[in-house]
Amino acid sequence: MKNEQEIPKEYCPYCGKNLIRVLSKQEQKKYNLVYVSEKIGISNRDSIIAWECPYCSKTWKREF
Template sequence: MKNEQEIPKEYCPYCGKNLIRILLEKEQGKYNIQYVNEKVGISNWDSIFAWKCPYCSKTWGREL
């Protein structure tokens, strides 16, 4: 596994919870990735225009 410093961190602007989750070893092997972003994208047919936190359920625009 990479150093803690190499794993990106992204926080909810409202509740401050880290939205990056490190996967378990067996999940890393299965999906060939080490971490996932848990924020939920809100989109129209073309693009994401806002994000939603899965912990506090608040939304914010792409400019934040």
């Protein structure tokens, strides 16, 4: 990465793990993305109401 400041940081409020993953150069070309969020959205029929950490499996409410 030329400029590390372009990549946002997002941490799990429970385990503190960074939930943003920088894609490999191959994935960047394939998906036209530089990074992805690894947090899991929990939704009702209309919208995301909470998030789950893929590392510690704890959930927290989405802030609107």
